[in-house]
Amino acid sequence: MSEAVKSEYRGGIHQRQKELMMRWYDRLAESAATGRPPAVSLMISGNCVELLEAFGMVPLYPEVNALQLAIRHQSLEPILAAEEMGYAADNCAYVKADIGCYIKGLTPTGGPLPKPALVLCNFVGCNTYVKWFEHVSMMTGSPLYMLDIPFLREDEPSQEAIEYVVRQLVELASQLEKISGVKFDPERFREAVRCSAEVEGLWSEIKHLSRRHPAPFDAYFDAITLMGPLYVYRASREGVEFFQAALAELSAKVEHKQGVYDEEKFRLVMEGPPPYPYFRTFRDMFAKWKATAVASTYSTVGGLWEFGFRHDPERPFESVARHMLAQNVTNRNYLQRYEQIKRYVEEWEADGVIIHFVKSCRLFSAGQGDMRDYLTRTLGIPTLYIESDLEDPRYFSEAQIRNRIDAFFEGLEHAKATGKRQLEPLAAAASPLRVLG
Amino acid sequence: MEELLKQCEQTLNDLSFATVRDWKAKTGGKAVAYFPVYAPVELLHACEVLPVGLNGAGDNLDLQHADARFGSFICSVVKSTLEMGLTEKLGCFDGFLFSSICDSARNLCWVMKRNLPQMYLDFLHLPHNPQSRSSVDFLASEYRRLARELEKISGVRLSPERLRGAIALYNRNRALIRQLYELRTQSPHLLRTSELYLLVRAGNFLPVEEHTRMLEMAVERFPWRPGKQRDSVRVVVEGSFCEQPPLTLIRLVEEAGCYVVEDDFGLGQRWFESDVPETGDPIEQLADSYVNRSVYSSVRHDFRKPRWAGLEEKVRRTRADAVLFLIAKFCEPAYFDYVMFKQKLEQSGTPHLLMEFEEKMFTFERLRTEVETFVESLVFQ
Numbered sequence: 001m002s003e004a005v006k007s008e009y010r011g012g013i014h015q016r017q018k019e020l021m022m023r024w025y026d027r028l029a030e031s032a033a034t035g036r037p038p039a040v041s042l043m044i045s046g047n048c049v050e051l052l053e054a055f056g057m058v059p060l061y062p063e064v065n066a067l068q069l070a071i072r073h074q075s076l077e078p079i080l081a082a083e084e085m086g087y088a089a090d091n092c093a094y095v096k097a098d099i100g101c102y103i104k105g106l107t108p109t110g111g112p113l114p115k116p117a118l119v120l121c122n123f124v125g126c127n128t129y130v131k132w133f134e135h136v137s138m139m140t141g142s143p144l145y146m147l148d149i150p151f152l153r154e155d156e157p158s159q160e161a162i163e164y165v166v167r168q169l170v171e172l173a174s175q176l177e178k179i180s181g182v183k184f185d186p187e188r189f190r191e192a193v194r195c196s197a198e199v200e201g202l203w204s205e206i207k208h209l210s211r212r213h214p215a216p217f218d219a220y221f222d223a224i225t226l227m228g229p230l231y232v233y234r235a236s237r238e239g240v241e242f243f244q245a246a247l248a249e250l251s252a253k254v255e256h257k258q259g260v261y262d263e264e265k266f267r268l269v270m271e272g273p274p275p276y277p278y279f280r281t282f283r284d285m286f287a288k289w290k291a292t293a294v295a296s297t298y299s300t301v302g303g304l305w306e307f308g309f310r311h312d313p314e315r316p317f318e319s320v321a322r323h324m325l326a327q328n329v330t331n332r333n334y335l336q337r338y339e340q341i342k343r344y345v346e347e348w349e350a351d352g353v354i355i356h357f358v359k360s361c362r363l364f365s366a367g368q369g370d371m372r373d374y375l376t377r378t379l380g381i382p383t384l385y386i387e388s389d390l391e392d393p394r395y396f397s398e399a400q401i402r403n404r405i406d407a408f409f410e411g412l413e414h415a416k417a418t419g420k421r422q423l424e425p426l427a428a429a430a431s432p433l434r435v436l437g
Numbered sequence: 438m439e440e441l442l443k444q445c446e447q448t449l450n451d452l453s454f455a456t457v458r459d460w461k462a463k464t465g466g467k468a469v470a471y472f473p474v475y476a477p478v479e480l481l482h483a484c485e486v487l488p489v490g491l492n493g494a495g496d497n498l499d500l501q502h503a504d505a506r507f508g509s510f511i512c513s514v515v516k517s518t519l520e521m522g523l524t525e526k527l528g529c530f531d532g533f534l535f536s537s538i539c540d541s542a543r544n545l546c547w548v549m550k551r552n553l554p555q556m557y558l559d560f561l562h563l564p565h566n567p568q569s570r571s572s573v574d575f576l577a578s579e580y581r582r583l584a585r586e587l588e589k590i591s592g593v594r595l596s597p598e599r600l601r602g603a604i605a606l607y608n609r610n611r612a613l614i615r616q617l618y619e620l621r622t623q624s625p626h627l628l629r630t631s632e633l634y635l636l637v638r639a640g641n642f643l644p645v646e647e648h649t650r651m652l653e654m655a656v657e658r659f660p661w662r663p664g665k666q667r668d669s670v671r672v673v674v675e676g677s678f679c680e681q682p683p684l685t686l687i688r689l690v691e692e693a694g695c696y697v698v699e700d701d702f703g704l705g706q707r708w709f710e711s712d713v714p715e716t717g718d719p720i721e722q723l724a725d726s727y728v729n730r731s732v733y734s735s736v737r738h739d740f741r742k743p744r745w746a747g748l749e750e751k752v753r754r755t756r757a758d759a760v761l762f763l764i765a766k767f768c769e770p771a772y773f774d775y776v777m778f779k780q781k782l783e784q785s786g787t788p789h790l791l792m793e794f795e796e797k798m799f800t801f802e803r804l805r806t807e808v809e810t811f812v813e814s815l816v817f818q
Binding site: 085086087088090091092095123125126127128130131132134135137138144146147148150151153158160161163164167168171333334335338357359361362363365366367368369370373374387 | 504505506507508509510511515537538539540541543544545547548550551552559560562564565566568569571572574575578579582736738740766767769770772773774775776777779780
């Protein structure tokens with residue numbers, strides 16, 4: 001096997017994304033200096049950025065800051081500072097990095113970050129969010145609003161759950177009015193929701209492009225590049241323009257049959273967040289095998305749009321509620337995630353699944369051994385399970401992970417060469433979610 | 438009383454759930470287990486379903502399958518609960534109820550659902566935004582939904598009268614527990630915490646009427662028990678609201694020189710600060726009590742009353758000398774709260790010690806030394 005290949009796709013969208021994200025940091029710096037636009041701390045998962053856009057407020061995503069630090073190999077210092085303060089080795093390292101930054105006065109760009117006008121905890125499945133934002137509110141002295149989203153038990157949210165979320169969104173809008181000094185304008189909110197719907201349509205088309213052979217982009221590593229604008233700019237015209245350009249660029253690649261590498265040898269589905277402190281190293285481990293992720297669950301944290309959901313400008317509050325309740329991977333139940341992966345494997349025609357267990361995130365990782373059991377034993381899908389962390393560099397064992405990845409691809413390669421299936425699904429697979437045989 | 442305590446201990450360690458099986462055989466009724474911390478037991482009772490609070494399997498079960506399903510960094514109670522399911526220990530239960538306490542427990546519900554498809558499994562969303570009036574309405578709708586499911590299981594139709602009756606029974610039960618807790622705080626040499634723990638937790642496996650009779654007897658007899666005051670320091674135990682520490686560890690803390698004068702063991706059985714009102718719409722009263730009258734806990738969020746204020750109040754009320762954090766390994770809600778609790782205690786000059794436990798602990802010597810050293814440092818300071 002040839003050694004590390006790093007010739008993966010780098011296009012105009014990567015450059016444009018960088019510009020947009022720097023502009024976002026500029027806006028945050030402006031907010032820090034002048035208080036305008038007011039900044040609102042918000043979580044990525046199932047975020048309701050549309051409502052902030054309606055008041056001209058800027059979202060401040062601590063997860064984005066944390067991952068930027070990790071990619072730049074700067075996360076350990078704040079993590080250690082937080083641990084010194086009393087946070088446990090087994091607490092989420094995103095939280096520790098963020099809190100550590102407050103203590104040490106660090107920011108990902110070196111520029112200032114504003115004190116949030118509101119700490120808006122959109123509780124969308126992740127219980128750690130609640131603690132995290134409670135601590136942020138304590139440390140900054142900013143007021144906190146706890147937007148409680150009932151967990152999704154059924155295929156669709158109940159009417160009661162929708163009403164509950166809508167009532168809270170209306171309360172929140174009135175709080176945002178007071179904080180921003182801007183009167184709530186239903187038309188402006190509708191326009192934000194309209195932009196989101198357009199972006200979601202474009203994003204969904206992009207995601208469906210990776211069903212093609214070869215896939216024109218990596219739906220894990222490149223999707224992460226696109227996720228920044230998706231969460232910061234989704235409800236704005238700039239977001240629409242960015243995703244129109246991205247779709248055009250990637251569609252042209254499809255027309256020219258250009259993949260991520262000169263040859264697409266393997267197609268994968270990725271489950272779980274990436275190890276940001278070793279992002280490049282991790283990507284190269286797949287590049288070596290010319291393996292492209294054609295779909296990923298992590299890219300649906302902020303919203304799940306490839307199966308048809310769109311915000312609806314005719315029912316802005318209700319559609320924001322529906323998005324938060326049912327259309328993001330974190331608030332959907334665990335078995336719905338199994339089914340999501342199954343659909344990806346079948347409809348995006350993948351050769352296997354990589355499960356990346358991250359120590360920090362129990363929402364993602366608790367039970368992934370059972371998920372592997374379902375994928376391998378019940379469905380017969382080749383699956384690799386590896387462990388590290390999304391933020392803490394101390395949990396990445398490079399040699400071990402590389403060995404496991406190499407061994408996995410060797411097995412896949414052999415199976416492809418001989419035309420033999422590596423695994424046979426259980427006969428009981430007819431009942432889709434029963435495994436114990 | 439010693440005989441009674443022995444029986445309680447046997448009940449806690451009995452993974453065949455004889456008390457549940459006996460009750461089912463005698464009444465022909467159904468039983469539904471619930472995962473910590475809190476479950477609306479009154480609703481189950483009113484539908485003639487026996488609620489059974491399961492806090493894992495302790496050290497009574499070897500983990501053969503669950504480790505592989507949940508991997509590293511996940512607490513014992515999640516794994517041992519799954520193990521009970523995978524090894525068919527839960528056969529006497531007609532359902533299992535989970536709620537929104539943490540991410541691991543939530544995922545466990547769905548993993549159980551896949552592996553035990555014949556069992557009724559439900560997940561209650563207990564609201565996190567008590568500032569909004571919509572929380573009570575939403576929780577009432579959750580309870581109505583749950584009641585419809587329970588009615589299907591038992592064939593008994595829920596009526597407001599039945600539910601009010603159940604609320605009255607559990608109010609009485611909780612009042613007795615409060616009374617015993619108060620007795621223990623006042624006279625920890627008469628009723629030790631390791632004993633109180635057994636008396637209260639046994640209620641998880643018994644019909645409420647029977648447990649109430651047991652508590653009445655305890656309230657009557659314990660104050661007259663012979664007991665000698667020891668030279669111990671008074672501590673509040675915090676952090677054991679879900680997974681329970683081994684009984685050996687609780688005893689060890691006492692033997693090492695602590696009077697545990699307040700704790701959060703088996704918190705779900707003492708969930709309300711005052712009685713649930715027995716008038717009005719009982720479902721709404723139950724929901725309102727959860728949102729507005731429940732105890733603080735690391736898995737219940739109410740920014741109107743910070744949890745650290747709750748801990749400070751406990752320390753003050755019980756005249757405690759120190760706080761002992763007994764936290765289950767990998768319990769993220771407790772770890773997070775520890776940071777804020779610690780800060781506040783340091784501001785008020787209250788000594789504290791952190792200890793971690795797991796269901797399967799075999800050596801306690803290191804912890805014993807830690808507690809003894811901590812106690813010495815307090816006594817001789």
